Amino acid sequence: xxxxxxxxxxxxxGLSESTRGERAWSDFMALPRVKRLALSEHEAVFFEGDxxxxxxxxxxxxxxxxxxxxxxxxxxxxxxxxxxLLGLQASHLYDCSAETLIPSRLxxxxxxxxxxxxxxxxxxxxxxxxxxxxMHEHAVLLGRKSAFERVTSFLMRFVPKRGAIGCEGPVKGSxxxxxxxxxxxxxxxxxxxxxxxxTVSRVFSDLRRRGLITAEKHDRVRILxxxxxxxxxxxx
Amino acid sequence: xxxxxxxxxxxxxGLSESTRGERAWSDFMALPRVKRLALSEHEAVFFEGDxxxxxxxxxxxxxxxxxxxxxxxxxxxxxxxxxxLLGLQASHLYDCSAETLIPSRLxxxxxxxxxxxxxxxxxxxxxxxxxxxxMHEHAVLLGRKSAFERVTSFLMRFVPKRGAIGCEGPVKGSxxxxxxxxxxxxxxxxxxxxxxxxTVSRVFSDLRRRGLITAEKHDRVRILxxxxxxxxxxxx
DNA sequence: CGCGATTTTGATAATGTTCAACAGTAGTGG
DNA sequence: CCACTACTGTTGAACATTATCAAAATCGCG
Numbered sequence: 001x002x003x004x005x006x007x008x009x010x011x012x013x014g015l016s017e018s019t020r021g022e023r024a025w026s027d028f029m030a031l032p033r034v035k036r037l038a039l040s041e042h043e044a045v046f047f048e049g050d051x052x053x054x055x056x057x058x059x060x061x062x063x064x065x066x067x068x069x070x071x072x073x074x075x076x077x078x079x080x081x082x083x084x085l086l087g088l089q090a091s092h093l094y095d096c097s098a099e100t101l102i103p104s105r106l107x108x109x110x111x112x113x114x115x116x117x118x119x120x121x122x123x124x125x126x127x128x129x130x131x132x133x134x135m136h137e138h139a140v141l142l143g144r145k146s147a148f149e150r151v152t153s154f155l156m157r158f159v160p161k162r163g164a165i166g167c168e169g170p171v172k173g174s175x176x177x178x179x180x181x182x183x184x185x186x187x188x189x190x191x192x193x194x195x196x197x198x199t200v201s202r203v204f205s206d207l208r209r210r211g212l213i214t215a216e217k218h219d220r221v222r223i224l225x226x227x228x229x230x231x232x233x234x235x236x
Numbered sequence: 237x238x239x240x241x242x243x244x245x246x247x248x249x250g251l252s253e254s255t256r257g258e259r260a261w262s263d264f265m266a267l268p269r270v271k272r273l274a275l276s277e278h279e280a281v282f283f284e285g286d287x288x289x290x291x292x293x294x295x296x297x298x299x300x301x302x303x304x305x306x307x308x309x310x311x312x313x314x315x316x317x318x319x320x321l322l323g324l325q326a327s328h329l330y331d332c333s334a335e336t337l338i339p340s341r342l343x344x345x346x347x348x349x350x351x352x353x354x355x356x357x358x359x360x361x362x363x364x365x366x367x368x369x370x371m372h373e374h375a376v377l378l379g380r381k382s383a384f385e386r387v388t389s390f391l392m393r394f395v396p397k398r399g400a401i402g403c404e405g406p407v408k409g410s411x412x413x414x415x416x417x418x419x420x421x422x423x424x425x426x427x428x429x430x431x432x433x434x435t436v437s438r439v440f441s442d443l444r445r446r447g448l449i450t451a452e453k454h455d456r457v458r459i460l461x462x463x464x465x466x467x468x469x470x471x472x
Numbered sequence: 473c474g475c476g477a478t479t480t481t482g483a484t485a486a487t488g489t490t491c492a493a494c495a496g497t498a499g500t501g502g
Numbered sequence: 503c504c505a506c507t508a509c510t511g512t513t514g515a516a517c518a519t520t521a522t523c524a525a526a527a528t529c530g531c532g
Contacts, residue, residue, distance in 0.1 A: 065372070067372060067373075067375075067376050069376065069380060069381075069470055069471065070470075070471070070472065071470070073380045073470075074380070075375055075376040075379040075380045077371075077372045077375040077376070078372075088365060089365060089369070090362055090365035090366045090369060091369075095369045095372055095373075096372055118354060118357070118358075121354070121357040121358065121361060122354075122357065124361065125357060125360065125361060125364070126326055128361070128364040128365065128368060129324060129325060129326035129364065130326045131368060132364060132367060132368055132371065133325070133326060133327075133331045135313075135368065135371035135372075135375065136301070136303060136313045136314075136331055136332055136371075137303075137331075138375060139303075139311055139313040139371065139374060139375065139378060140303050140305065140311040140313070142375060142378035142379045142430060143311040143378045143427075143429070143430025144305060144309045144310070144311045144430060145305075146487075146488095147487075147488065185510075185511090186510075186511060186512095187510085187511095191379075193379075194378065194379030194380060195488080195489095196488075196489060196490080197510090197511080197512095198488090198489075198490080198491095198511095198512080198513085199487095199488060199489075200511095201511060201512055201513080202488095202512080202513080204511095204512090205512070205513080217497095218496095218497085218510075218511070234305055234306075234307070234309075235305065235306070236306065382519080382520095383519075383520065421478075421479095422478075422479065422480095423478085431520080431521090432520075432521055432522080433478090433479080434479090434480080434481085434520090434521075434522080434523095435519095435520060435521075437479060437480055437481080438480080438481080438520095440479095440480090441480070441481080453529090454478080454479070454528095454529075
């Protein structure tokens, strides 16, 4: 289960840095000491316990945060995408490890710059609130949902504007379909959903047999009946 | 399982308000429009889906945040204590319901006051970061720990300075004991740990049989061997 | 003391895990 | 271009853990 080994994982950090300012929606990008990192897939950004003297904004790509138990069990605690922040800590150490899921571009911000640029706080705050709310939903998934509900909830995350409170079903006449790219291996999905790889695989197979999805590739799934899938999430 | 019913729960809000300023460690308390609430145990503060136009700081007491699934399953997502904030949202609706565990005093702050007092942001930020980190740990508990590990981890939360990274065991010679007050019913503990009430009860009984704890009351537990308990949490 | 609520205990069932074998997929080199 | 290999994913069978259902015990409180 501890398939990720600190020894074998690529040490993150220090690719293609630049310090030039750039106009943007916030002062964020105009900050001094903003390094840019370009990481390929499955590269470490930082490790739990490292000194948290930098935080990161995902310009493009996807990063997972995970924690390991001493015996190797892993829990992926968050999956972050473009615009999200990671590495901001109350203490001076990272509480999670971070690793890219797909090739990603990050901006690294010196932690001290945060305090000197209070106008960033608002942006940081919005990100944290969003992350906290996502964690609340994920706690429900982990604590109270069945394997089926977990996997279907996971799949529904990739369908914007569906499954939310005001969802009124598909547009009439058009097929209720969508192709989604998971960008995660079965092991990563399992570790995110608090399941084993076998259980995840079985649920996928079952959804296929029921005609709710078809597999275009292992990490590319065509949902054939979004509404049908949504009804299995336990949330509605 | 849905033992908490919106109908029967006391509507929170509006007890003993006052607007007088008070000197304190931050400008928080000097804010205008700060209402004070005094709630008894098991009183609702707000409900998921309500308009989130106020946030709260716990002066004294304990509050739980929880979410319900349509079929009545409940997950307690956070347990908050003195100094913690609740009700701050990215959107304009509360994403969780909040209820006191014990008699509590809260300060209600108008949401708009947050933006006008940017110096609060730093304090808010610290709270959010702490809550996010706690949620990460809780995700590991819910996703990867056994019933035994969950309950023992829960008990260890009440023992400050033990079980952390730099814990060096008990002071030599003195007994490795502590009396803790859970302030939660079995049902609340179960809903917090993602278990059933029966499983929680069985683990408690087992810990008693093994001589690791004794029950002083249902929600008062004497831990007889803190180190021994800590080794069962899965974290060390 | 007695009633209602909460907790504990027991027996059984269901869900998900574990272990093992197999299949598909991608990448490598002849 | 195709075999070979390594890796990832799938499937099956037995097992373990936790949930469910039911009943007994204990607690809190008037």
